[in-house]
Every structure is written in structure tokens, then in C-alpha cells.
Amino acid sequence: MNKPVLEFNKVIFHYKNSEAPILDGIDLQIYENEFISIIGPSGSGKSTIFRLITGLEVPFKGSILLNGENVTNRLGAVGYMPQQDLLMPWRTVLDNAILPLEIKGIKKEIAQAKVRELLDDFGLQGQENALPGNLSGGMRQRVSFLRTILSGSNILLLDEPFSALDAITRLTMQEWLIEQWMKRKKTILFITHDVDEALFLSDRIFVLQQKPHTFIQEVKIPLGRPRTIRDVSKSEMVTLKEKLIDQLRSKVSK
Template identity: 65%
Template sequence: METSTEPNVLDNVSFHVNAGEFISIIGPSGSGKSTLFKLITGLEQPTSGEILLNGQHDHNRLGRVGYMPQQDLLMPWRTILKNAALPLELKGVAKNNAHQRVLELLEEFGLKGVEHKYPRDLSGGMKQRVSFLRAVLSGSNILLLDEPFSALDAITRMNMQAWLLEKWEKWKTTILFITHDVEEALFLSDSVFVLSETPVQHLEKINVPLGRPRDFHMIHQPEIIKLKEQLIEQLRWRVTP
């Protein structure tokens, strides 16, 4: 997948993601992470170059990838069932069929029994599960997750990280994950892309030296602690006071 856009944000950037990889993207605020996602989803178009999804170029990329934003964006007037079914309805799936598809997945997503509740009735972690289910129901094998756990408390965040890995290891979807948390990036990912220049002309790729499956104790290995410190220091010097 290659992309290039406005010189003041991304300038002739080229990178490739293998099918089934879990890639985290880190960088200072304003470094182009969200712009990159807007380009991939089709919300914005590059001024030059091209973006390939599953090896194919498509100018109209809207709806071709699953997207989970930082905030859940659930509609407060719709039940959890109807919120989750929204991407299927937008694709023209009959309402009854869309609802049945959601019902089949509720237990797997830890949402069984809350389908008739409203977003206000759910915890932050539960809302993010609904948001993730909605992204999965887009039908794409590519998921873009934009700081989905940043608003959660520490314990809920750890539980959601472990839950996300469990789902990813089962489905082997391709995940691009934006985060400001270096430790989160190292725990979740196969590799980390570092945006450390403005405009971005190169994505530095750091391979994470951890096997799978993973648990939280692995993040305390000496080589991971050293890598974390190096990445934090690298990003710290790129932040304007």
C-alpha cells in the first residue's frame, strides 16, 4: 500500500502491510496519524500516488475497511442491537437479516443480554466492544483502530487489550492501530510504525521481539523495556514545547 498527500503532512510516503499483521502507529500529535487513516478509509484522497487495499487500487474506498474511532460514536437513540447492525443496513442488508447476524455474534463479543439496552446503560469497555463489533460487521479484512482504548481506565484498558488480541488471533484480520501509548503498541503489535518527522516522508518500522500468544508479564522483559525507553526518547525529542 502506497500513499502520498499534502507536503505539509505526508510527503511521498510508501509502506506495505502484510495480510494478518497487527501494526501499531505511534507519533507526536499532529504528525499525520489520523490523516493516514483518513486516506486509507477514503475520507480524503491523496494528491499523488495510490493506495492499494488487498492489492487492488480503488479510488472509492469508503466502506471497504472497518473503522473504530477513539470515541464509540454510538447513536444514543438506538439500542445496542440496532447500533451494531448499522453497517449492514447501510450495505442494503434487510433489517431482519442484519439483526440476526448481530445476534449470532453477541456472545462472542461479550454482549449477550444487552442487545435491547441503550449506550447510556453500558460501561466504557462494553461500548468499545459494540464499536468493534460494528467495525467487524463492515465485512472487511482490514480494521483501522484509532486510539480506541485511550478514554478507558487502566484496568478496563488492559482487559480490552487482552480481549482484542484474543479476537485478532482467532480471525487473523489485518489491524492498523493508532496509539500514543508506547507500551500498548509493543504489547499488541507485530511491528510498530514510528512517525517522527514533519512532513512524514518515511515510516520507521520496528519489529517487536515478542512471540505469541502474549501476556502482560512479557512487557517487562529487559529487551522490551529497553525498546520502550528508546521509542519514548525518540518521540520526546520530536515534541515541540
């Protein structure tokens, strides 16, 4: 395979106010155009991995490489959609979406025109003047995702974007996300605690088990693309699902 776009080399990390390591010598390789899910119980360190990738937290030891290079300001180089959607309630859809362009110093009118071109694709046509408080959960997530895409990065980090959505909206959003991922040729890291979601979306799943993590268990999904939700009911996928649930459960019972 070609060179990883993102790589962890023997990363050791603990938060400053706690001696207990979360990552203890982790190696990871993520390749261009992959869709990777990270799954694990709450508190297992999923969001911490994203905070390390963005550079909001710094490894105690080891290195994190972006396109083979040790870039220090990675926050500007990856598109990060944190667990809370962080839409500004006083700004319209349009003005929330243009934020990353504004930060880059692009003129407001030009930024707005760019967002307008994308509204259709993001199912937000006619909503540009709406305030976040008046949008459905799915729409809010699409505004957040639009903003993340506008960061211009090829690597997107999505932290539990669909966890607050009802089952049907969630499925529609999953299908929509895959469509966008294929169309825009991005590399996506996606945090979830939903096994079905991870199985449906991913090329590989990283499974977080017992802390501290000395390695990260990987599961390769034996499905091609495009896939439909029915593919997840195939017998080999059901077996894989049971195996994954057992792995996650063994963490909780210890």
C-alpha cells in the same frame, strides 16, 4: 513475504486549507494478518493516515493500493472505527451494531440475528436492548468494534479505541482484542499514543516523528504469540520501550 494487503506508494498529502505537507513521499507495506500500531504525538498525522486509507481524503500524489489494486471506494472495503465511537444514542446496542448490514440492504431481522450470534463473544450478552448512554466505556468500544467487524472487511482501522478507558479495563480490552484478531484472522492497524499498548499488541510499530514525514520509522516487536502482559517487562522489551520514548520525545523537544 507475500503481497501486501495495503500499500502506500510515494504518498504526498496536505490538507486543502494548508500548504504544509503532512506526508511527503511515504511508502508503507502492510501484510495479511499483521497487527500494526501507529504511534506518534497528537497532531502528527495518525488519523490523517486512516482518512487516506478510507478514501475520505485523497493523496495529492502517489497511490494507495488495496490487495494490489487501486480501488477508489475504499471506505466500503475496510472496517473503520474512528476516534469518536459514533454510536447513535437513540439506538439500542442491537440496532447500533446492525448498521453496516442495514446499509448493505440486509433485512433487519436477519441482521439482528447475525448480531445476536456475536453478542457473547463481544461480552454484550443481555445488553442488546441497552442504550449506549447506559453502557460502560469498555462496552461501548466493544459495540463499536462489533459494528466494525460486521463491515465484513479483513482490514480493520482502529483509531485510539482504548484511550478513554481506565488502565485495568484497557488491559482487559487489549487481551480481548488480540483474542478476536487471532480468531478472526484480520489485519489490524491500530492508532495509539501509549507506548506500552503498542508494544504489547503489535507485530510492528510505525513511529511518526517530525512533520512532514518523508519516511516512517518502523519497529519490529521481538515477541511471539500468544503473549502475556508480563512479556512486555522482558529486558529487551524495556530497552525497546526506552528507545521508542526517546524517539517520540525528540519530536516534542524540537
